[in-house]
Amino acid sequence: MSSISIISPGNMARAVAGRALAGGNAQAKTSVSAFIESLGLRPRDTGDLSMAHWLEGAGVLTMGLARYGVGNFDFSLGINSLEGASR
Template structure:
């Protein structure tokens, strides 16, 4: 099992935290508002602890459960406190109409995190195509991307501990296209599916073959 720290106390922090505790992982919660972090840790149970905002996280894997425009500033603020950690960016930098990305350049929040992260920190993009309530109730596939094989392996093990299937799509620059897959997911919710009760994933040939 993994030792994880969650930076953030919002809905996604709560949902990932709950699944992480259920999967037998050690969980620490860090929030700007320490009392909110303590409340969430208490809600999560399973021995979840509270860390101090800006200090070195206890976990080897640090989930950045923040709104997309807060991710890079917070990683910058933490600075060397994140040295040696695996940083997991789960954000969706949607534009204001939810049909494209906020950055016009071919980049991603994950790649921008890698630019400001301290030496030895390794960034993995994951979870961004999964709607929160699907993560709560279902067993969605979880896509991930990153440059460091060992970091990806540790995130994959964490994803598996949640009872979910990790699907590696390649190196960190693929995070741009995973963010695009987040855009596709919202497009499906608004058009072809018409609701939020689904997840992007894969189906393998033996499973649905028969056409």
């Protein structure tokens, strides 16, 4: 399993934080999702373990933005749902 913090864009005071996860074991993902929900967060399933490198890359992106772009950690990565978008 691999994960990265995700905070919805918009009003940050009301944003629901989430955790993205990737893995190849459906039972493990169900358990991890239940744990994430117990923390008051929203689990976001990104697919099988082949997606883990993308989640890890998003962590590296966050660190780079904090150090060289934004200059601090007072920002968030967001997910926009494109309903009806073709795959």
